[in-house]
Amino acid sequence: MTRVNLFLLLSVVLSALYLVQVQYDSRRLFTELDRAQAEQRRLQQDSERLLVEKRAQATPARVEKIAHEKLQMRQAGPSITTYVNYTEPSTASAQP
């Protein structure tokens, strides 16, 4: 009887210690997860910011300016365009 009691006592102590360990681990992992999520949010915002910056670099105003001033390009018009007759079935409505 005493042996059984001792065994039970030991297992209670061990499982209690194990519980402490698990609790500690879970908190540590939770902190890591939390940090990773914060990082994800930050990166998402960064990507959004860079997207906007990229867009700001490619606005029609800037493209026009550079094409005109740096590259000496000019507007295309019908007189310098060759039109090829090809009608896509799906965009038929867009054709005159």
Added chain:
Amino acid sequence: MSRSVQYTSSPLLASPTPVWRSKFLVGVIALSFCGLAARAAYIQVFANDFFQRQGEVRFSRTIELPANRGRILDRNGLILASSVPAPSIWAIPDDVDTTADKDKLQQLARLLEMPLAELTRKLDEDRTFVWLRRQVDADVAARVAALDIKGIYQRKEYKRQYPEGEAAAQVVGFTNVEDRGQEGIELMFNQQLVGRPGLRHVIKDRLGRAVEDIGEVIPPVDGRDIQLSIDSKVQFFAYQKLREAVIGNRAQAGSVVVLDALSGEVLALANYPSYTPDRRQNLTGAQLRNRALTDTFEPGSVMKPFTIGLALETGVVKPSTVIDTAPGSWSLTGATIHDAHPHGALTVEQVIQVSSNVGTAKIAMQMPASAMWEAFSQAGFGQKPQVEFPGVVSGRLRPASRWRPIEQATASYGYGLSASLFQMVRSYTVFSHDGQIIPATLLKSSQPAVGVNVFSPRTAGQIRKMLQMAAGPGGTGPKAQTQGYSVGGKSGTAYKQVGKGYGTDGNRKYRSWFVGMAPIDQPRIIVGVMLDEPSAGKYFGGDVAAPVFSETVQQTLRMLNVQPDMAVHPNIVAAAEEESF
């Protein structure tokens, strides 16, 4: 039973202890245990809530999860407005050591683009809290953080970025420092754009790290993206041409609207003067207003096609009916109507082509006023356009029962009623869409527009032909011609009201319009241009507004991949050479 307890045998040491004393002590100890038990019961049962709360205050935190404001996109998914993180720099002046950190403060002032004197002045304003600069760029914030000055902190905030700048400023609008919409689409769709912030309760450890979630986490709901019907390329181009025309003609202001004639979507809506949404210091109302939607004026000759359309529809005249407009003026109940140039006998087609007030008025007087009123209001005049924008106006169209004969005559060529440029452009869908007026929208739509019949397809076709003549040689707006695309449209030049009248000769103010469509047989776009008070000598709509129309149509149709419907003399030098393999 003895009266006392004998602890020793020595009588010297014998101290007679009364029995009640030990009993008393036992009682006292028992009582204190009772007290402890009562206290424990009180803490764990009765005042449990209080203590739980106190505990939570010490280690649990409620964190708000911010929701991102939705983006505003153009029809091709390009960003017109988006929120990016822009931290605000603040300080606790008491904690800032202005002598030891002088070098660092110098650098900080440079980063925040303010003189050191201003920075120190700000630090003197308050002892506990002061904003140094709100919403700085992310990389500036990172460099400020790297300086690591004591007492300087950052707060996470968001700033709206508008890559398209001034070209689309009035349409998109802007938000305030709290990221709330103040103008334009930002204001109109604020509800959908803002989203709902989420909440989570966490337990924090002594280092401030979250170690456990308690209860449910309410996830943040990001704001919806709003996709407009605006095409940013068309928008930019239209804005650019408008700006050149306004500056070139020394006009007060101008607007241009490009409408998709098939779907009723607004492809471009630009106004000048405009502003840069990121720099809004010294803004004036003139820059801020979306004139195309919020300003009304007397449309002038642009109304004539509706009068003629109604006459054709009701069979009062045929396109070939001859109207005598000599000698260029017509007296009606004491008032006289004038033409800009006298014309003789004109067919109905020519009345539109040369824009004869007399001819239009003579045709109008053969019809009942109520029929004219009805046609005008069906075409959207005096009605508020159903468009998703704050501050849209309805214009003015007085009830026909109160029209005097002279008023009916002037209304037939666009005086005595008012409309916005947007209303005018939308009303022209009657002619482009086979007699049906279609609703216009600023949002991208995938469904074809459903219209309401105003005229028959036959009448619409006849008017289109007249509009083509008006924009052709011998018409009032030949400068509207484009290369490769057939166009049709009506120019308008209206006197601006100056005080009570329309000013006197030499002292008049004008408003010049051109509204038209292309390609004329199967219109794809409708373009309206308005210039306010052109004062560089030219003021006829056909001279100042038509060139903007022409260039806008040319570029827009090219961008929409519409093939030219007229023969173009090709300018391409193509040397056909055999390809070698």
